[in-house]
Amino acid sequence: MSKLVRKAVFPAGGLGTRFLPATKVIPKEMLALVDKPIIQYGVEEAIASGIEHIIIVTGRGKGAMEDHFDHSFELDATLERRGKDELLAVSRGVATLARISYVRQKEPLGLGHAVLCAKEFVGDEPFAVILPDDVIDAEVPCLKQMMDVFNERGGSVLATQTVEGPAISAYGVLAGVQDPNDKRIYECTGMVEKPKFADAPSKQAIIGRYVLTPRIFELLEQTEPGAGGEIQLTDGIRALLKEEKVFGYTFEGKRFDAGDKFGMLQATVEFALKRPDLGPQFREYLKGLPL
Numbered sequence: 510m511s512k513l514v515r516k517a518v519f520p521a522g523g524l525g526t527r528f529l530p531a532t533k534v535i536p537k538e539m540l541a542l543v544d545k546p547i548i549q550y551g552v553e554e555a556i557a558s559g560i561e562h563i564i565i566v567t568g569r570g571k572g573a574m575e576d577h578f579d580h581s582f583e584l585d586a587t588l589e590r591r592g593k594d595e596l597l598a599v600s601r602g603v604a605t606l607a608r609i610s611y612v613r614q615k616e617p618l619g620l621g622h623a624v625l626c627a628k629e630f631v632g633d634e635p636f637a638v639i640l641p642d643d644v645i646d647a648e649v650p651c652l653k654q655m656m657d658v659f660n661e662r663g664g665s666v667l668a669t670q671t672v673e674g675p676a677i678s679a680y681g682v683l684a685g686v687q688d689p690n691d692k693r694i695y696e697c698t699g700m701v702e703k704p705k706f707a708d709a710p711s712k713q714a715i716i717g718r719y720v721l722t723p724r725i726f727e728l729l730e731q732t733e734p735g736a737g738g739e740i741q742l743t744d745g746i747r748a749l750l751k752e753e754k755v756f757g758y759t760f761e762g763k764r765f766d767a768g769d770k771f772g773m774l775q776a777t778v779e780f781a782l783k784r785p786d787l788g789p790q791f792r793e794y795l796k797g798l799p800l
């Protein structure tokens with residue numbers, strides 16, 4: 510079994526109902542954050558972290574993602590003929606960004622089931638999971654930070670962040686013991702998917718980045734439907750915890766929930782402000798608004 514994390518699974522089969530009507534035809538992963546589909550941020554993060562092979566778990570009506578990460582001959586030929594070299598490089602760059610395989614999740618049975626759909630592609634080696642809705646802005650890519658923890662500690666690693674108040678109920682929540690030598694690391698003792706506020710074991714919410722050992726696949730095969738009647742990844746990891754060490758890791762960086770309207774607006778403003786070509790003009794515009 511390879512001990513290196515070389516593959517990343519992107520569950521992208523969800524319906525995106527939070528963004529209707531925009532997502533009636535367009536996969537939510539293809540909604541643009543400034544000028545890039547949100548899934549491309551995750552793919553770029555994976556590649557920058559050293560991932561070699563990406564597995565996107567898709568579903569019905571999600572074909573636009575496959576077209577996006579492929580060559581577009583008509584577009585490229587037109588750009589070439591018109592001498593638009595920079596745009597041609599952008600278009601070709603997306604098609605050559607990564608080695609990507611696709612697998613269909615035929616029924617919407619939950620996140621745990623989506624990850625299980627990638628089993629044949631991953632095989633018997635540790636792997637990453639990236640939830641494309643969670644866009645993370647970080648100096649060192651979030652997944653790279655987690656792969657470093659995995660290589661050092663040898664157990665599965667889940668990204669976490671502190672969430673105050675009842676909002677914690679929207680997440681998987683960790684119970685764990687903070688490492689006295691590294692306050693970013695928690696050794697997990699339990700976890701629960703979308704608990705009631707009163708039942709949440711901590712303020713440590715699981716964010717959509719995971720490094721997992723392949724044992725999770727066998728455990729997910731045995732996982733019964735949980736919160737929302739779905740096969741939950743959190744429940745599979747709780748079973749893994751009984752056999753192997755699992756760590757929570759408070760990553761350095763800022764996470765945006767781009768699967769949510771308000772989160773998408775926040776991300777749009779912050780990413781646009783950071784762009785050298787748009788930032789200065791956009792800042793001036795915002796300053797001029799009667800807020």
Ligand code: G1P
Nearest residue numbers: 620643679680681715716717743
């Ligand atoms: C999923 C996971 C949850 C995690 C969250 C992070 O939930 O099931 O444990 O906290 O992603 O974004 P979802 O947001 O898909 O309902």
